[in-house]
Amino acid sequence: MRNVLLAVLLIISCISFIVAGHLYWQKKIDVTVRHAMTEATEFQATQKRMAYAKKLPAEVQAKIKRAIETNRPLRLVIAGSEATPAAKDGWPALLRQQxxxxxxxxxxxxxxxxxxxxxxKQAIEENIAGQLIKEKPDMVLWEPFLLNNNGVIDINDALAHIDKMIKTITAALPDVTIMLQPPNPIDNAVYYPKQVKQFQTFAKEKGYIYIDHWQAWPDYKSNELNKYVDPDTDLPTKDGQKRWADFLAGYFIAK
Structure with missing residues (x-):
């Protein structure tokens, strides 16, 4: 009788061990499967977001990918004159939303x-480069005051100022990405469009990233531009702010 009891207890112990082992491994498999599913979902989400970046320069794509993978946002500093307003209805805010x-x-x-x-010239004198450095940007999208320069600063001097500021910023922040763009076009300008063209050529020759949003605006010689740029202030209207933001959104977000 004692032997039978021991045999029964042994069988029960074996069954308990097997069941416990099965439950342990089942739980471990479930955790592994869930982890794999989470990784697969995160990978798909990353791939989807990276698809939006496919038109951007390689160094910008790399920064976006790192921001996604590390959960550390890349710091995009948008800088410029009053043509780049900080107001909630300005093109920078509209771009951020998109x-x-x-x-x-x-x-x-x-x-x-x-x-x-x-x-x-004032930007050099007031050390605007130093102010931008203090923001510790990963990227700077800069509209460098050419409209305010118009009729005041010679374009060759302006380009030297811009180059000096870029070199100051990149010396302090070697990994920063500088992206240049002109201010908005203005109605029936004579010298200003030529200056913007020189600015574009300068950026190309220096190897700087240049975003040509002028292609999104009506011809500066046409009255249609007045819908998008106020002829009294030479600044973008509400429609102009949206047009500028939409063009840049199309640059940063491939469809």
Whole structure:
């Protein structure tokens, strides 16, 4: 009888061990499967967001990918004159909204630095480069005051100012990406469009990233431009702010 009891207890112990082992491994498999499914979902989400970046320069794509994978937003500083307003209805704010809608709110941290009335000469004198460095940007999208320079600063001097500021910023922040763009076009200008063309040529020759949003605006010789740029202030209207933002959104977000 005692032997039978021991045999029964042994069988029960074996069954308990087998069941416990099965439950343990089942739980471990479930955790592994869930982990794999989570990784697969995250990978798909990353791939989807990276597809939006496919038209951007390789160094910008790499920064976006790192921001997604590390959950550390890349700091995008948008800087310029009053043509780059910090107001909530300005094109930088409209662009930020579209970036967040596409990439989520943890990929770009947008900071807007508006310098009203600033010329490139004043930017050198007031050390605007130093102010931008203090923001510790990963990327700077810069509209460098050419409209305020118009009729005041010679374009060759302006380009020298711009180059000096870029070199100051990149010396302090070797990994920063500088992206240049002109201010908005203005109605029936004579010298200003030529200056913007020289600015574009300068950027190409220096190897700087240049975003040509002028192709999104009506011809500066046409009356249609007045819908988008106020002829009294030479600044974008509400429609102009949207047009500028939409063009840049198309640059940053491939469809």
């Amino acid at each position: 970036l967040e809608a596409a990439y989520g709110n943890k990929v770009f941290q947008v900071v807007v630095k508006e310098y009203k009335g600033m010329t490139t």
